[in-house]
Amino acid sequence: MEINENTIVGQLVAADYRTADVFRQHGIDFCCKGNKPIGDVCREKKLDITPILHALEEISAVPACTLQNFNTMPLDQLADHIVRKHHGYVREKIPVLQQYLRKVCQVHGEPHQELWQIAALFTASSAELSNHLNKEELILFPRIREIARKQAAGEFLEEHGISAVEKPISAMMEEHDHEGDRFRRMADLSNNFTPPEDACNTYRVTYALLKEFQDDLHQHIHLENNILFPRAISTEKALTGSSCRL
Known part of the structure; x- marks a missing residue:
């Protein structure tokens, strides 16, 4: 390229x-x-x-011989990868980070008032992300898996008049934007998750985990926004288009 x-x-x-x-x-x-x-x-x-x-x-x-090619991975396998790697990560780390943030706010919240804002932003993000993951797993991803099965079998999808994935995808992408904005605010408040000189080990670990969480979220959103979602929409259209039936 x-x-x-x-x-x-x-x-x-x-x-x-x-x-x-x-x-x-x-x-x-x-x-x-x-x-x-x-x-x-x-x-x-x-x-x-x-x-x-x-x-x-x-x-x-530099050739990336071992680079996992998400662009050619079957849609159902890509959805499964996202659930296993990224949804699993979010669910595992949320309670850990919430515990760390509570402790750091209690100990360092007086001289570092920004910690309370970061904790509030992460709490809001945790609730929204948990709901977001459930909607993807219960509504959107099952439809994407159906598209993948039909594509692999060389079958058409039933004509619904409108796309069954575009509306939920649009909603998911809007929620992605909200979370991206929220983490940018956290990064601004924390000088890109850089602990101050008086930070204890727990403080430093908390910021390191927040940075790791943000980086994983970026990869997570990238796989959906730039690869899974566009491919799901184009494949669904190809399997329901009238041209396929001529």
């Missing part, structure tokens, strides 16, 4: 996830707002595009 200032951020990461590290290092959103050209993003953020393009080209020049 040729890389230049017109390359779409999310499409590049979809083609080679190793490039996500470059965007992450420069604070470039490749998931929720990954539908912009690299040049536009750099101009908006006042970044020098030259070293960014150079770093991306260096990564792309």
Whole structure:
């Protein structure tokens, strides 16, 4: 894939996830707002595009023989991967982080008032994410698995008049935007999860876990917004389009 200032951020990461590290290092959103050209993003953020393009080209020049190709993975397998790896991670880490945040607020909340805001944002995020995962697993992903089964069997989907996945996908992407905004606020409040000099070990672990949670969420949203969802929509249309029945 040729890389230049017109390359779409999310499409590049979809083609080679190793490039996500470059965007992450420069604070470039490749998931929720990954539908912009690299040049536009750099101009908006006042970044020098030259070293960014150079770093991306260096990564792309090295063959990724063992890179998992999510672009060609069957839709049902990709949905299963997301549930197993990312949904499982969210459910595992939420109670751990909530416990850490409560403790850090109690001990350090007086001199570091931002901790209370971060804790409130994470609590809101935890509730919204838990509901979000359930909606994907109970409503959207079963339909995507049905699409995958029909595609593998060479069968058509019943014509419903409207797409069965576009509306829930649109809702999920809107919720992704909300969570992306919430974590950007947490990152701003914490200087990108950098602990202050007087931070104890628990404080430092809490920020490290929040940063890890954010990074996993970015990959999670990227896989859905830039790969799973567009492929599900296009495949459903191909299996229900009138042209398929001629």
